[in-house]
Amino acid sequence: GAVVSQHPSWVICKSGTSVKIECRSLDFQATTMFWYRQFPKQSLMLMATSNEGSKATYEQGVEKDKFLINHASLTLSTLTVTSAHPEDSSFYICSAQGRDPGYEQYFGPGTRLTVT
Amino acid sequence: KQEVTQIPAALSVPEGENLVLNCSFTDSAIYNLQWFRQDPGKGLTSLLLIQSSQREQTSGRLNASLDKSSGRSTLYIAASQPGDSATYLCAVASGTSYGKLTFGQGTILTVHP
Numbered sequence: 001g002a003v004v005s006q007h008p009s010w011v012i013c014k015s016g017t018s019v020k021i022e023c024r025s026l027d028f029q030a031t032t033m034f035w036y037r038q039f040p041k042q043s044l045m046l047m048a049t050s051n052e053g054s055k056a057t058y059e060q061g062v063e064k065d066k067f068l069i070n071h072a073s074l075t076l077s078t079l080t081v082t083s084a085h086p087e088d089s090s091f092y093i094c095s096a097q098g099r100d101p102g103y104e105q106y107f108g109p110g111t112r113l114t115v116t
Numbered sequence: 117k118q119e120v121t122q123i124p125a126a127l128s129v130p131e132g133e134n135l136v137l138n139c140s141f142t143d144s145a146i147y148n149l150q151w152f153r154q155d156p157g158k159g160l161t162s163l164l165l166i167q168s169s170q171r172e173q174t175s176g177r178l179n180a181s182l183d184k185s186s187g188r189s190t191l192y193i194a195a196s197q198p199g200d201s202a203t204y205l206c207a208v209a210s211g212t213s214y215g216k217l218t219f220g221q222g223t224i225l226t227v228h229p
Binding site for chain 2: 006031046
């Protein structure tokens with residue numbers, strides 16, 4: 001099956017610093033990647049959609065200058081949380097979608113971000 | 117705007133029971149519907165994917181049905197086990213050409229021995 005990895009699996013950073021999270025599709029080419037955020041006891045909320053080689057599309061209410069997304073290749077997308085604050089602490093999950101007609105998204109294991 | 121609702125929010129059952137989780141969505145123009153399982157602090161495990169042209173999918177003790185016209189899906193779990201305890205999420209792909217996923221709030225399932 002399709003495998004998506006995320007790195008790191010957890011990270012603790014100080015307020016004001018930036019953190020980069022990587023999402024990789026290991027055995028398929030991902031034309032589209034998605035970034036989700038999940039707060040405790042809540043469901044997943046889509047933050048942004050990125051297509052390889054083009055700018056990301058952000059959902060309403062998500063600051064594009066704060067959450068920088070780069071989809072440089074068909075197997076890698078990165079999310080950088082700039083000038084992180086404690087309210088950015090959350091579980092960040094990426095998913096990747098190939099060219100298959102079923103539009104199935106394959107999810108990474110998530111990254112736990114804690115900002116102190 | 118697509119909205120997904122899951123009922124019940126939480127369910128506690130004794131081991132061995134058959135159970136049904138419900139999912140409803142407001143916009144029937146979907147590409148597919150997926151059921152996921154999420155264990156505490158973990159990522160998502162895909163359980164079943166039903167394409168818009170399909171009525172149901174089965175995997176082991178799991179069966180998911182889709183009634184697109186009425187905007188409903190059910191996940192049936194047969195002979196529940198304590199290991200089935202988790203949060204179950206329903207998500208529909210709709211909207212843009214690539215299928216943006218909208219998630220429900222989930223059903224927290226506890227199966228006690």
